[in-house]
Amino acid sequence: METKTSRKTLIDGSKLMIEALVRAGADTFVGYPITPSNWMYRYGKQRFPQFYAAPDEITTFQWMAGMSAAGRLPVTSSAFPGIALMVESINMAYAMELPLVVIITQRLGPSTGSATTGAQGDLSLLNGIISGGYPVPVFSPSNFEDAWELSAKAVETAVKFRSPVFLLTSKEMVMYQKSFDLSKLKPINKIDRPEPEIEGEYLPYKADDSLVPPFLPLGNDEHLVRITASTHDEAANIRKNDPEALANTKRLRDKFIKRIDELTIYDLDNQEGANDLIVTWGITADAARDALQYLRKQGKKVDLLVVKSLLPVAPVIYDIIDRYDNIVIAEENLTGQYKEILFGTRPVKHIKQVNKIGNMIHPKEIIDTVLQA
Amino acid sequence: MMTKNPKTNFLTGKKFPFCPGCGHGISINALNKALQELNYGPNDVIVVSDIGCSGLIDPLFATHTIHGLHGRSPALGLGVAMGVAQKQNKKVIAFIGDGGATIGLQHILEAARRNVDMTLIVLNNLLYGMTGGQISGLSTQKFKEIIDFEKDVPPFDLIQLAHASGARLAVRVNAPNKIKDTLKKAIETEGFSIVEAASLCPSYGMKRMNELMEVVEHENILEHKRPATKIIDRETNSLLEQANIIEPKYDAGLKERKGILIAGSAGGGAQSVARFLAMAGMYAGLETTMKGEYPITVGTGFSVAEVIFDHQPINYTGLDKPDYFVIVTEDGLNKIKSKLHKDAKIYIDDKLVTDELKSEFPDLMAVPFGKMANRKSTALAAVTYVLNKEKILPVETLKEAVSTHRLKDIFVDVINKVVES
Numbered sequence: 001m002e003t004k005t006s007r008k009t010l011i012d013g014s015k016l017m018i019e020a021l022v023r024a025g026a027d028t029f030v031g032y033p034i035t036p037s038n039w040m041y042r043y044g045k046q047r048f049p050q051f052y053a054a055p056d057e058i059t060t061f062q063w064m065a066g067m068s069a070a071g072r073l074p075v076t077s078s079a080f081p082g083i084a085l086m087v088e089s090i091n092m093a094y095a096m097e098l099p100l101v102v103i104i105t106q107r108l109g110p111s112t113g114s115a116t117t118g119a120q121g122d123l124s125l126l127n128g129i130i131s132g133g134y135p136v137p138v139f140s141p142s143n144f145e146d147a148w149e150l151s152a153k154a155v156e157t158a159v160k161f162r163s164p165v166f167l168l169t170s171k172e173m174v175m176y177q178k179s180f181d182l183s184k185l186k187p188i189n190k191i192d193r194p195e196p197e198i199e200g201e202y203l204p205y206k207a208d209d210s211l212v213p214p215f216l217p218l219g220n221d222e223h224l225v226r227i228t229a230s231t232h233d234e235a236a237n238i239r240k241n242d243p244e245a246l247a248n249t250k251r252l253r254d255k256f257i258k259r260i261d262e263l264t265i266y267d268l269d270n271q272e273g274a275n276d277l278i279v280t281w282g283i284t285a286d287a288a289r290d291a292l293q294y295l296r297k298q299g300k301k302v303d304l305l306v307v308k309s310l311l312p313v314a315p316v317i318y319d320i321i322d323r324y325d326n327i328v329i330a331e332e333n334l335t336g337q338y339k340e341i342l343f344g345t346r347p348v349k350h351i352k353q354v355n356k357i358g359n360m361i362h363p364k365e366i367i368d369t370v371l372q373a
Numbered sequence: 374m375m376t377k378n379p380k381t382n383f384l385t386g387k388k389f390p391f392c393p394g395c396g397h398g399i400s401i402n403a404l405n406k407a408l409q410e411l412n413y414g415p416n417d418v419i420v421v422s423d424i425g426c427s428g429l430i431d432p433l434f435a436t437h438t439i440h441g442l443h444g445r446s447p448a449l450g451l452g453v454a455m456g457v458a459q460k461q462n463k464k465v466i467a468f469i470g471d472g473g474a475t476i477g478l479q480h481i482l483e484a485a486r487r488n489v490d491m492t493l494i495v496l497n498n499l500l501y502g503m504t505g506g507q508i509s510g511l512s513t514q515k516f517k518e519i520i521d522f523e524k525d526v527p528p529f530d531l532i533q534l535a536h537a538s539g540a541r542l543a544v545r546v547n548a549p550n551k552i553k554d555t556l557k558k559a560i561e562t563e564g565f566s567i568v569e570a571a572s573l574c575p576s577y578g579m580k581r582m583n584e585l586m587e588v589v590e591h592e593n594i595l596e597h598k599r600p601a602t603k604i605i606d607r608e609t610n611s612l613l614e615q616a617n618i619i620e621p622k623y624d625a626g627l628k629e630r631k632g633i634l635i636a637g638s639a640g641g642g643a644q645s646v647a648r649f650l651a652m653a654g655m656y657a658g659l660e661t662t663m664k665g666e667y668p669i670t671v672g673t674g675f676s677v678a679e680v681i682f683d684h685q686p687i688n689y690t691g692l693d694k695p696d697y698f699v700i701v702t703e704d705g706l707n708k709i710k711s712k713l714h715k716d717a718k719i720y721i722d723d724k725l726v727t728d729e730l731k732s733e734f735p736d737l738m739a740v741p742f743g744k745m746a747n748r749k750s751t752a753l754a755a756v757t758y759v760l761n762k763e764k765i766l767p768v769e770t771l772k773e774a775v776s777t778h779r780l781k782d783i784f785v786d787v788i789n790k791v792v793e794s
Binding site for chain 2 (some may be wrong): 006009010011016018019022023027043046047048049050053054055056058059062063064065066067068069070071072088089092096115116143172175176177178179182217218219220221222223224225226227228229230236237238286287289290342359360362363369
C-alpha cells in the first residue's frame with residue numbers, strides 16, 4: 001500500500017543489515033572479504049566508526065574478541081570457508097562471554113562449493129559449533145524488514161547475554177536489490193551499555209538471577225578484569241573438576257535456555273480451521289509466502305510459520321507445530337537441517353519435507369507438497 | 374634506575390607453576406620490576422596470554438588479564454590494544470611461547486605491520502615443554518644437532534621477521550640480567566615492540582644456563598623510526614541517507630508480472646543497465662527486483678542480470694522463465710542458452726544468430742545492437758530498444774533512472790539515439 005510518506009528505493013539486504021547494526025550500537029567491523037558476503041564488507045567500510053581489513057579469518061575473530069573484551073562491539077561477515085577457520089575462536093569468545101556479532105552468508109557447499117550460489121546449509125554447523133553442545137543464538141532474516149530488525153536484535157542479544165550472536169542469511173537475501181519502502185523500517189535505538197555498579201571485588205563471572213555476569217571492559221580504572229577461555233570459577237581462576245567452575249560452564253547454556261522467551265522471534269500466519277502448516281526460515285520464506293497465498297486462493301486452509309530465531313529452539317515452536325495434522329518443512333539444503341534439529345533424522349509420518357540444493361525452492365514445490373500431504 | 378613506585382606489585386604472589394630451574398620466572402619477575410620502574414598502575418596494564426608453559430602466567434599477574442587460545446595472543450592482544458587505544462595510558466603486554474609463535478606467526482607479522490602500541494614477549498625455550506620436549510620452529514640449529522632432530526631446517530628468526538614487517542622495536546635478549554631493561558625499553562616504545570627472551574627448559578632442554586647460552590641465536594636489536602598507528606573513531610553517514618528515493622511519475626505498460634533477462638559480458642554494463650531498468654520500473658510505480666550473476670573473476674566472461682516487474686509486492690525472487698531475453702554478447706548467450714524457451718520474446722544481437730538458433734527459435738528478433746552504441750553502452754542500447762518496442766515501460770523512466778548516474782549525459786544520448794532510429 002502506498003502512503004504519502006512512503007520512501008521507496010532500490011536497495012539490498014546487506015545495506016539494511018550494516019546500517020541497522022551500526023544504529024543498534026555496533027562500532028567496529030573486522031573482516032576478510034568472501035563471496036557472497038562482500039557487500040557487507042564494502043558497506044562496513046563506509047559505515048562503521050572503525051573498520052579493519054584483517055589478513056585472514058582467525059585474525060579477524062581474535063581482533064574482534066580483543067576489542068570486545070576492551071568494551072567495543074565488533075561485527076564481521078563471512079561465509080562457511082571463513083567461519084570454519086573461526087570455529088576455535090568462536091568457542092573462545094563464547095567461553096569468555098564476549099559480545100559480538102557474526103553474519104554468515106550461506107553459499108553452496110561442501111568446501112568452496114559454489115561461491116555465488118545461495119544455500120541454507122550452515123544451520124547444522126551452528127547447532128554443534130560449541131564443543132560440548134552449548135547453544136548459540138542464531139537469527140535468520142526472512143525478508144528485508146527482518147534484515148533490519150534482526151540485526152538490531154543481534155546487537156541487543158550480544159550485549160544482554162554477553163555472547164557471540166549469529167545472523168544467518170543467504171546469498172539471495174543480501175546480494176540482490178529490491179524496491180523497498182524505507183518508511184516501513186522501525187526506529188532502532190542504540191543499545192545502552194551503562195557500566196555496572198560493582199560493590200567490593202569484581203568477580204567477572206559471578207552472575208545474579210539473570211545468569212549473565214555484569215560486564216566490565218579490560219582496562220577499567222576501578223576494578224581489575226580477568227577474562228579466560230579455559231574452564232574457570234567466578235573470579236576467572238582456571239579450575240579443573242571444580243564444582244564452581246563446572247557450574248559456571250553449565251551456566252553458559254542455562255542463560256539462553258532459561259531466558260529463551262527473550263530470544264524467540266517468529267511469524268505465524270494462521271486462520272481458523274487450518275490443519276496444514278508450512279514451516280520455513282530464511283530465504284525460503286518468500287517462496288512459502290507465495291505458496292500460502294496461492295493455496296488460500298484455491299480454498300486450501302493452510303498456515304505458515306516463519307521461524308526467525310532458529311537456535312536455541314524455543315519450546316513454543318513445538319507447541320505450534322503440535323497443533324497441526326500435516327506439516328511441511330521447506331528449506332534450501334539437502335536433508336532438512338532445521339527439521340533434523342527439531343525431530344532428528346528419523347522420518348516423521350505427518351511431516352513432509354521440501355529440500356533442494358543449487359537453486360532457491362520454488363513456490364510450486366511447496367504447493368505440490370502441501371497438496372500431497 | 375631508581376624504583377619510582379616500589380609498592381606496586383604487579384604479581385599476585387601466587388607460587389610460580391614452572392619446573393625448578395625454568396627460565397620463564399626470570400622474565401616474569403623482570404616484567405614486574407620494569408612496570409614498577411616505569412610507574413604504571415595495575416589497572417593500566419593488560420596481560421594477554423595463551424597456551425603452553427608461557428600461558429601459565431595468567432594467574433600470576435595482578436593486572437587486567439585475558440587468557441586465550443594457543444598461538445593467538447598477538448592477535449587477541451592487538452584487538453585489546455585497538456580496543457583500549459582511546460583510553461589514557463593503557464599498556465597491552467602479550468606473552469607467547471616459541472610453540473605458539475609459529476601457530477600465530479602471521480599474527481605477529483600483522484601486529485608488527487600495524488604498529489599499534491603493544492609489547493609482545495616471546496618466551497623462547499627452544500622446544501614444546503608441555504607435550505614432551507619436541508622441537509619448535511624457533512629451535513636453533515645447534516640445539517637440534519644436540520638432540521639430532523631436523524638438523525637441516527633453520528629456525529625462524531622472529532626478530533628479523535618482525536623488523537621486516539615494520540615493528541617499531543624488535544629485540545632478542547639472551548642474558549637474564551638484561552631482560553628487565555630490555556622490557557622497559559620495549560614498553561616505553563610507542564608502537565609494536567617484540568622481545569624474544571631466551572628461556573631455559575630444565576626438563577627437556579639444557580640443564581644449565583651456560584649450556585643454553587651456547588646454543589641460542591645471537592642477541593639483536595632492530596628499530597624503525599615510524600610512529601605508532603593512531604586508533605580513532607570516525608564520523609560516518611547513514612547508508613540510507615544516500616538512498617535514491619524514487620517517486621512514481623509514469624504509468625507502466627505491462628499488466629502482469631514480467632521478467633527480463635539481460636545477457637552480456639563483463640565490462641559491458643549489463644549489471645548497471647539492469648539496475649537502471651529496475652529503477653525505471655519504480656518510476657512507473659512498479660515493484661521490482663534485480664539480481665546479477667557473473668563469474669568470481671568479475672573482469673571477464675559472462676555478465677547476466679535479471680529484472681522482475683510486478684504491480685504486486687514480489688516475494689519469491691527467482692526467475693525461472695523470463696518473458697524477455699536481451700542477449701548482447703556470445704558470453705551472455707552461452708550462459709543463458711539453456712533458459713531460452715519458445716514462449717519468450719528473444720532479442721539478440723544479429724551477429725550471434727546461428728542457423729541452429731534460428732531453427733529452434735524461429736521468432737527470435739535479430740537486432741544490430743553492436744552498431745547502436747559502443748561496447749560499454751551496448752546493453753543500455755539493447756534494453757532501450759526492447760523497452761521501446763515492447764512498451765513494457767515508457768522510455769522516459771529509463772532516462773530518469775540514468776539521470777542519477779555521473780555519466781548521465783552519455784547514457785541519455787545513447788537512449789535518444791536508439792529511440793530516434
